Amino acid sequence: MTAATSIDAPLVVKDLKVYYHTRRGPVKAVDGVSFELNRGERLGLVGESGSGKSTIALALMMAHKEPARIEGGSIMLNGSNLLDDNEERVRLRRLSEIAMVPQGALNSLNPVMRIRDQVIDGLKDHNVRMGIGEFNGRVTELLASVGLHPDVASRYPHELSGGMKQRVSIAIAISMNPSVIVADEPTSALDVVVQKQVVQTLRDVQERIGAAAIMIGHDMGLMAQFASRIGIMYGGKIVELGPVSHIFNNPKHPYTRLLISSLPDTRGKRRLEGIPGLPPSLLRPPPGCVFHTRCPEAMDVCMQDIPVNRELDERRFAACHLYGDADGREVAA
Amino acid sequence: MTTQTMDSPASETAQDVLLRADSVSKTFVSGTFRKHYTQALDTVTFSVPESPPTITAIAGESGSGKTTLARTVLGLIEPTSGEVVYRGVDVAEMNRAQRAQFRREVQVIFQDPFESYNPFYKVDHVLRTPIRRYNLASSRSESDDIVEAALRNVGLRPEETLGRHPHQLSGGQRQRVMVARAVMLQPKIIVADEPVSMVDASLRATILETLRAMKRDLGISILYITHDLTTAYQIADNIIVLYKGRVAESGSVESVINDPTHPYTQLLVSSIPQPDPETQWGREQEVRDEDEIALTGCNFYDRCPVRMDECTDEDPPLYRTAENRITRCYRYADSPVHHAPDLRSVFVDATSE
Numbered sequence: 001m002t003a004a005t006s007i008d009a010p011l012v013v014k015d016l017k018v019y020y021h022t023r024r025g026p027v028k029a030v031d032g033v034s035f036e037l038n039r040g041e042r043l044g045l046v047g048e049s050g051s052g053k054s055t056i057a058l059a060l061m062m063a064h065k066e067p068a069r070i071e072g073g074s075i076m077l078n079g080s081n082l083l084d085d086n087e088e089r090v091r092l093r094r095l096s097e098i099a100m101v102p103q104g105a106l107n108s109l110n111p112v113m114r115i116r117d118q119v120i121d122g123l124k125d126h127n128v129r130m131g132i133g134e135f136n137g138r139v140t141e142l143l144a145s146v147g148l149h150p151d152v153a154s155r156y157p158h159e160l161s162g163g164m165k166q167r168v169s170i171a172i173a174i175s176m177n178p179s180v181i182v183a184d185e186p187t188s189a190l191d192v193v194v195q196k197q198v199v200q201t202l203r204d205v206q207e208r209i210g211a212a213a214i215m216i217g218h219d220m221g222l223m224a225q226f227a228s229r230i231g232i233m234y235g236g237k238i239v240e241l242g243p244v245s246h247i248f249n250n251p252k253h254p255y256t257r258l259l260i261s262s263l264p265d266t267r268g269k270r271r272l273e274g275i276p277g278l279p280p281s282l283l284r285p286p287p288g289c290v291f292h293t294r295c296p297e298a299m300d301v302c303m304q305d306i307p308v309n310r311e312l313d314e315r316r317f318a319a320c321h322l323y324g325d326a327d328g329r330e331v332a333a
Numbered sequence: 334m335t336t337q338t339m340d341s342p343a344s345e346t347a348q349d350v351l352l353r354a355d356s357v358s359k360t361f362v363s364g365t366f367r368k369h370y371t372q373a374l375d376t377v378t379f380s381v382p383e384s385p386p387t388i389t390a391i392a393g394e395s396g397s398g399k400t401t402l403a404r405t406v407l408g409l410i411e412p413t414s415g416e417v418v419y420r421g422v423d424v425a426e427m428n429r430a431q432r433a434q435f436r437r438e439v440q441v442i443f444q445d446p447f448e449s450y451n452p453f454y455k456v457d458h459v460l461r462t463p464i465r466r467y468n469l470a471s472s473r474s475e476s477d478d479i480v481e482a483a484l485r486n487v488g489l490r491p492e493e494t495l496g497r498h499p500h501q502l503s504g505g506q507r508q509r510v511m512v513a514r515a516v517m518l519q520p521k522i523i524v525a526d527e528p529v530s531m532v533d534a535s536l537r538a539t540i541l542e543t544l545r546a547m548k549r550d551l552g553i554s555i556l557y558i559t560h561d562l563t564t565a566y567q568i569a570d571n572i573i574v575l576y577k578g579r580v581a582e583s584g585s586v587e588s589v590i591n592d593p594t595h596p597y598t599q600l601l602v603s604s605i606p607q608p609d610p611e612t613q614w615g616r617e618q619e620v621r622d623e624d625e626i627a628l629t630g631c632n633f634y635d636r637c638p639v640r641m642d643e644c645t646d647e648d649p650p651l652y653r654t655a656e657n658r659i660t661r662c663y664r665y666a667d668s669p670v671h672h673a674p675d676l677r678s679v680f681v682d683a684t685s686e
Contacts, residue, residue: 048533049503191394192560196604196614218533221563221606225614244610262538263608264567266590272567274539278490 010179010212011037011060011098016073018052018059021066027282029055029068031236034309037180037212042203044223044244045216046259047233050279053216056233057184060214061100062090078179096126099173101183101202104166104190109157115143115168116153122172142171145208146201163194167201174205181206181213187222199226220263224248229315232256235280235290238309242316252318254295289321297322351554352406352439352522353380356415356674359401359578373401375578376415378674381522381556386548387683388555390569390586392562392601398578400444403526403558407441437467440520442511444527444558456502456510457495460484463518483513488539508532512540519551526558541568548683562605566590571657571680574598577632580651584658585681594660596637631663639664657681 018030030052037043047053058064060075062082075082077097082090094100102108110118119142120135130138140150146167157165166186173181183202187195203226206213215226223230224244231241232255240253251257258275277294280286286293292302299321307319359374375398381387393399404410406417408424417424419435427435451458460480463469470476481491487509499507508531515523525544529537545568547553559565565572565586572586574595582595593599603615621636630645631637637644644663651659653671659679671679 048535192562192604192606193394193600196606199606200614200616219606220534221608224608224610224612225606248608248610259535260608262535264538264541264563265608266563266566266602266605269567269587272538272542272545274488274537274542275535276488278488278493 008038009036010039010078011214012074012076013056013060014074014076016056016059016075017071018055018064018068019071020068022283025283026071028236028285029282030059031282031285032073033233033236033238034073035231035238035241037214039179039212040207040210042206042213042215042226042228044227044230045214045233045238046218046220046223046230048218048279050282051233052236052282053218053233054184057100057182057214057216060098060180060182061094063100092126095122095173095178096176097178098180098182099176099178101166101169101173101181101186103185104162104188104195104198107157107165108169109165111157114154114156115139115160118168119153119172119175122175126176128176138175142175143168145174145205146171147197161194162190163198166190166194166198170198170202170205174209174211177209177211179211181211182216183213184216185218186215188217195222196225202226220259232259235285236282237290237319238317239291239320240318242313242318246313246316252312252316252323253291253320254297254322255291256318258296289319349383350380350418351383351420353418353675354378354402354406354415355418357402357405357412357417358414359398359405359410360413373578374398374405374412376674377402377573377575377578377580377676378415379573379676381554382677384552385683386552386554387571387680388544388548388557388569389680390557390559390565390572391575392559392565392572393575393581394560394601396577397575399558399560399575400526401578402575403441403524403556406556407439407524408435437518438521440515440518440523442508442515442523442525442528444530452499454498455495456497456499459510460514460517463514467518469517479517483517484510486516487513487543488536489513509536509540512543516543516547516551520553522554522556523547524556524558527560528557529564530559530561537564544568562590562601570683571676573676574601579632579648580659580661580676581633582658582660582662583651583676584655584679588655588658594654594658594665595633595662596639597633598660600636631661653679 014034016030016033019026019028033056045053045056059070070083116139119139139153143150143152148164148167186202187198190198199222227244230244230247231238234255240256247256248260251260262274264272275294280290280293288304289302289307292298301321307321309317309319310323311317312323354377356376356378357374358376361371361373363369391399391402401410405412411425422431424435461476464476464479470479484491484494489506489509512528529540532540541564544555548555557565557569569586572589573580574582576597582589582598589598590602593602630647631649634640634644641663649661649663651661651671652665652668653659654665654668657679659671
């Protein structure tokens with residue numbers, strides 16, 4: 001496969017930088033992140049708290065707030081850069097081109113509006129014009145697509161369980177057939193049985209409308225079940241990106257390796273090993289590779305030079321000095 | 334200390350029981366005009382021996398009663414019926430000295446570290462207060478050493494943690510402070526209520542290993558309250574699966590999770606997101622038939638994919654399907670009914686690692 005064209009790739013993020021400006025200086029929450037997303041693809045962005053993953057979600061929705069600012073890069077959505085758009089244009093592109101499924105723990109639905117009105121409101125806000133009968137039909141259809149009974153339309157959010165509310169959020173997210181769905185920890189705070197149902201629902205609707213999806217989270221189990229590709233974030237950067245099977249079965253970056261081996265499973269008890277040390281301060285990141293302070297394979301060069309992103313295989317990237325000249329060609333940022 | 338006299342399973346004597354929840358039930362009442370009763374816990378009996386130290390997982394979804402059980406064991410909730418007995422004394426009737434001992438020897442790590450912090454105090458206060466209260470140090474520098482060692486134990490840098498207010502720490506860091514505090518007191522039992530649910534993967538392993546080391550090196554028994562069967566499997570010896578306040582299945586953690594018998598446990602296990610892209614979730618759909626909630630009989634009837642007519646007759650008893658396993662399901666009616674109330678009678682001995 002050659003580099004994807006913009007037709008295949010509804011989302012191409014290049015060298016994105018988002019900094020939080022504090023009195024003590026800029027916190028580089030997202031520092032040079034690049035990835036692309038093809039139609040129908042599901043990307044999992046995984047990282048610890050503070051790795052920058054949720055900031056990416058906010059930036060993709062252009063919903064970041066002061067003191068966060070986008071310092072550079074581009075977000076090409078269906079071939080045109082979101083960062084060049086004015087506020088009104090961004091508002092119109094949200095939901096219609098890129099839509100968000102909020103965190104499971106957040107109550108993002110309006111508590112005093114019936115579900116039907118919340119779905120229709122989003123459509124009307126985006127200049128969808130149709131008769132009330134058609135609107136109602138669309139609501140029923142959307143609810144059915146996430147496995148909810150038509151009666152749910154006339155209920156208020158507090159009458160619904162957590163899992164049902166998340167299904168409603170998914171129904172709203174797909175109401176205008178966006179080309180990209182961003183889901184930030186969509187099942188946090190949900191029980192395991194409901195979590196599975198919500199993630200499967202998200203996957204079903206994403207496949208049906210042919211959208212690309214990004215799921216952000218820290219649960220590698222969920223990622224293994226959902227994603228076709230995985231990006232591993234550390235210290236504001238994507239340190240490894242590749243197909244889900246490669247990430248789990250043949251991780252390349254030392255951080256990914258440690259992360260994978262730290263995961264508990266139910267196939268025999270074993271000693272659990274975490275990753276020693278702490279995540280770096282993004283206010284004063286260490287020189288060189290951000291991971292070198294915790295890396296068991298750190299070399300002298302790691303303390304001086306920031307490793308560039310190298311393509312090791314087809315669509316498989318790692319930013320690590322272990323994969324120098326011979327192993328891969330450098331990828332232009 | 335009084336010696337308790339109650340019908341214990343033959344394998345144990347009263348002296349070797351450290352803590353026992355005895356037929357503990359809890360009904361919550363809500364509503365002013367029309368009372369609404371919720372049976373959060375329904376006659377649960379289990380015990381923790383003095384030795385060897387054991388890790389027992391208490392697992393279930395929200396509403397299963399697992400947190401109610403934890404709080405009851407800690408003496409924070411008084412059971413509607415039944416009692417919690419520590420070293421032979423009913424927790425509800427302890428005198429001052431007994432209560433002080435209980436408070437020190439039975440420590441807790443809560444799910445939400447926000448809840449257990451006073452936001453006006455610095456982290457130092459959380460750690461130094463118990464040192465003062467229990468005279469763990471004879472000098473300020475000794476106290477500093479204990480605090481710093483406890484923090485390093487859980488992967489925190491003392492210089493980046495001390496002197497800070499709770500809101501200046503991440504959820505994972507706050508949780509680790511609470512683990513550090515509990516370990517510092519060297520208790521006999523730790524009740525850990527979802528201790529790693531807010532902690533990142535790389536640290537989760539570290540904290541779970543810390544809990545294991547507490548059992549192995551310090552002889553501390555742990556009640557591990559969780560919705561996460563994967564971590565339960567890794568650290569626990571035995572497991573109690575609760576559904577709507579009742580024991581659905583119990584036994585050695587390996588047998589229960591690798592070969593679940595109760596339809597509810599089967600549903601939970603099949604919902605685990607395995608960290609392996611080759612092991613995908615099944616597509617089976619959950620049954621949930623709200624018109625089929627049984628007023629009598631099995632409380633899982635409305636969600637059960639293999640329900641039978643007889644399931645609504647009366648509540649199924651616990652059947653002993655194997656030496657280390659009991660399950661509350663009529664599909665195992667060929668197995669003998671298990672009469673000993675204490676779940677410990679089917680537990681495996683703690684693994685010595």
